[in-house]
Amino acid sequence: SNIETRIADAFGYHQVVENPGDCISMRKIEIGVRFWGMCDDRLKCEIKKGCGWSGADCCYVNKSFEPQPKGNTGDDRCSFWHFPPAWDPKLAAAYNNNCECFVVVREPFSRFMSHWRWRHLGKTGCSAKALEKFTKDKMEKLKTHALHEDCHFVPQVQYAFQNGDPNAPRICK
Numbered sequence: 001s002n003i004e005t006r007i008a009d010a011f012g013y014h015q016v017v018e019n020p021g022d023c024i025s026m027r028k029i030e031i032g033v034r035f036w037g038m039c040d041d042r043l044k045c046e047i048k049k050g051c052g053w054s055g056a057d058c059c060y061v062n063k064s065f066e067p068q069p070k071g072n073t074g075d076d077r078c079s080f081w082h083f084p085p086a087w088d089p090k091l092a093a094a095y096n097n098n099c100e101c102f103v104v105v106r107e108p109f110s111r112f113m114s115h116w117r118w119r120h121l122g123k124t125g126c127s128a129k130a131l132e133k134f135t136k137d138k139m140e141k142l143k144t145h146a147l148h149e150d151c152h153f154v155p156q157v158q159y160a161f162q163n164g165d166p167n168a169p170r171i172c173k
Contacts, residue, residue: 069147
């Protein structure tokens with residue numbers, strides 16, 4: 001169960017919310033409500049278009065993003081509800097425009113391990129050697145591909161504060 005499903009359940013939509021089509025079905029039940037995550041149709045970003053790996057839209061990096069990723073690698077975009085608002089002023093504004101928003105943060109190690117179990121454990125097997133290789137590979141890849149794997153490894157400070165600076169004003173209040 002994901003958070004979108006729990007929110008949908010509270011609105012009387014008693015199905016799993018896993019793709020944008022589910023959001024359309026929810027809107028038929030509750031018109032005029034601002035939903036959360038992938039169902040928030042008010043989230044806008046500078047460059048928003050199809051992801052290419054699902055029926056959802058993604059935010060793409062703009063020309064000022066450094067280091068500039070290579071196009072069509074999947075590392076130049078993230079699902080719009082995963083994209084860090086600190087990297088897109090239009091998206092950051094959408095979170096503050098008539099919206100009570102929040103950021104869910106996790107302890108970094110448990111977040112990393114959760115991703116490994118979710119996406120890679122079945123491929124690599126459960127061993128210290130497999131985890132060490134996965135960790136080294138990811139840390140190396142993330143040096144040049146900040147948006148890798150749909151932004152699941154982006155430092156959480158990029159979601160909470162302007163420019164990812166903990167001394168700057170919060171994006172989500």
